[in-house]
Amino acid sequence: MKQAFILGAGLGTRLRPLTERLPKPLVPLFHRPLVDWALEACAAAGIQRFALNTHHLPEAWNHFGQAAEPANHPPAGANGLSPVARTWQDSELALYHEPILLDTGGGLKNIARWIAGNPVLVHNGDIFSTLPLARLIAAHEASGLPVTLAMRSSGGDKRIALDATGTRCLDVRGLLGRAAGTHVFSGIYCVNPELLESLPSGETVSVISAFVELARTGRLGAIILDDGLWLDLGDRAAYLRAHRELQLGQAVHPDALIEAGAWIERSVVGPGARVRSGAVLRDSVVWPGCQVAGDAVLDACVVFSNIVARGGHCGADL
Numbered sequence: 001m002k003q004a005f006i007l008g009a010g011l012g013t014r015l016r017p018l019t020e021r022l023p024k025p026l027v028p029l030f031h032r033p034l035v036d037w038a039l040e041a042c043a044a045a046g047i048q049r050f051a052l053n054t055h056h057l058p059e060a061w062n063h064f065g066q067a068a069e070p071a072n073h074p075p076a077g078a079n080g081l082s083p084v085a086r087t088w089q090d091s092e093l094a095l096y097h098e099p100i101l102l103d104t105g106g107g108l109k110n111i112a113r114w115i116a117g118n119p120v121l122v123h124n125g126d127i128f129s130t131l132p133l134a135r136l137i138a139a140h141e142a143s144g145l146p147v148t149l150a151m152r153s154s155g156g157d158k159r160i161a162l163d164a165t166g167t168r169c170l171d172v173r174g175l176l177g178r179a180a181g182t183h184v185f186s187g188i189y190c191v192n193p194e195l196l197e198s199l200p201s202g203e204t205v206s207v208i209s210a211f212v213e214l215a216r217t218g219r220l221g222a223i224i225l226d227d228g229l230w231l232d233l234g235d236r237a238a239y240l241r242a243h244r245e246l247q248l249g250q251a252v253h254p255d256a257l258i259e260a261g262a263w264i265e266r267s268v269v270g271p272g273a274r275v276r277s278g279a280v281l282r283d284s285v286v287w288p289g290c291q292v293a294g295d296a297v298l299d300a301c302v303v304f305s306n307i308v309a310r311g312g313h314c315g316a317d318l
Contacts (some may be wrong), residue, residue, distance in 0.1 A: 001119050001137045001190065004047045006038055008125035009055035009098050011069060014235040015126075017049065017317050018304050023056050024234070025125035026064065028287055030248035031270050033064060034233060035125050037248075039088055042123060045133035048090040051083070051114050052125070053107045058097050061086075078201050083114075105207040109199040117193050118281040122188035128242060130228035131186065139223040140190035143167070148221035149189045152230055156184040162222055169220040172212045183222075186230055195251055200235070239253050240300060243268045243285050253288075262292075273303075 012019030018027055018300035025035035039050060054061055060266060061084065068085035072106070074094035076082045096111055103292045108115075108122070121137065131150060135261070138260060140148035149169065161171040161179035171178040214220035218300055221263040229246075234240050243251075253271040261277035269275060279296035286292060286303040293310040302317045303309045309318040 001121055001141065002046065002048045003115070004042045004050050004117060004121040005108065005111060005115075005125055006035060006050060006052040006123050006125050007104060007107065007187075008035060008103060009053040010126070010256045011056050011101075015239065018236070018239075018302060019056065021057075021304055022060055023054065023058075025052075026060055026202075027164040027233075027239070028270060029128060029233065029239075029242060030246065030268060031253050031288065032122075034128065035064075036130050038123050038125060039091075040092075041129060041131070041133060042121060043089065043091065045137055047091075047121060047206075049094075050088065051094045051096060051111050053096045053098055053102070053110070055098045055101050056228075058095075061095055064088075068092070072219055077114075078112060081111055101204060101205050103206045105199045105205040105210060105270070106203055108207060109196055109203075109205075112193075112196050115193060115196070119190060119192050122189050122191055124232075126232065126234045127184065127187050127230070128233055128246075129188070129230040131225045131230055132227055133188065136188065136223055136225060137190060139167075140221065143221045145191075145214075145219050145221035146192045146195045147189060147211065147219075148223060149211075150186040151222050151224050152183065152184040152186055153226050155222060155230055156232060158182055158184055160185050160222070162224070167222055168218060169211070169215045169222050172220070173207060175212050176216055183224065186225070187232070236302070239284065240283065240302070244283060259294075261295075267269050294313065 008025040008077045012024035026033045065086040066090040072245045076293045086093040136150045158181035252269045255271035255273040256269045259277040265282045267281040267284045269286040272289040273286045275292045276294035280297045282299045284298045284301040290303045291308045297312040299314040
């Protein structure tokens with residue numbers, strides 16, 4: 001399996017107001033866009049080409065990756081729109097815009113020509129993980145099933161019921177009435193092209209309905225991947241917690257300007273950011289290029305806007 005589809009078209013409502021400035025997959029995690037970590041995880045498993053769907057603030061993606069050569073332009077989506085051709089670390093990256101959100105199933109159907117009859121790894125764009133994705137791919141290829149879901153034993157809502165072997169899904173969200181959920185769906189899965197045949201073209205549709213039908217006939221595969229980290233960073237609390245608990249590099253970027261007399265405790269400060277003398281940061285995140293005034297005392301805050309952060313705040317987005 002050499003290709004992956006990154007789901008990046010959501011509205012990011014749970015992460016507002018941060019997503020009023022950037023689409024959720026471009027929100028920085030330790031100085032890098034969140035989607036960068038997903039792409040890197042896929043590449044480590046052997047993925048060589050990527051497609052990604054966009055909707056909210058599509059112009060923000062113009063600053064991600066590099067422009068591709070015109071000769072490498074990918075095919076148009078089923079919605080008739082030509083994708084933006086980019087590259088990421090020398091890999092093809094096709095950005096498929098959805099003026100009207102197509103949801104997870106519609107998004108897959110829209111890139112059917114790009115998939116070109118080959119299996120594809122699907123990865124949610126707001127997830128950070130170090131899951132062994134190569135094991136997911138190997139299990140999928142060995143199973144011969146249309147879909148294989150990467151599952152976790154804990155860490156979120158248990159909405160998928162697995163059989164005793166942990167390799168088949170018995171029920172999805174209890175919609176078949178067979179069993180209560182036993183495991184957490186990671187938002188990462190492998191798909192064979194035959195799944196696309198069950199998805200209507202040009203419609204907004206979730207892939208869950210297709211999953212349910214596969215589970216009904218015993219053809220929805222699974223693998224339990226409890227090794228490594230898995231974090232859904234879709235809301236503010238999880239976003240701040242990830243910056244407190246993960247160690248993904250220097251907390252204070254070398255290109256940040258921290259004036260003498262500023263106090264920084266368990267906080268992450270991005271490149272080009274400026275923290276003035278006298279400022280106090282605790283358990284906070286300062287985005288690249290943002291500024292914190294000397295009178296600021298910030299606890300569990302995210303500084304993300306172009307307005308200088310001033311005064312005392314707790315649990316605020318500034």
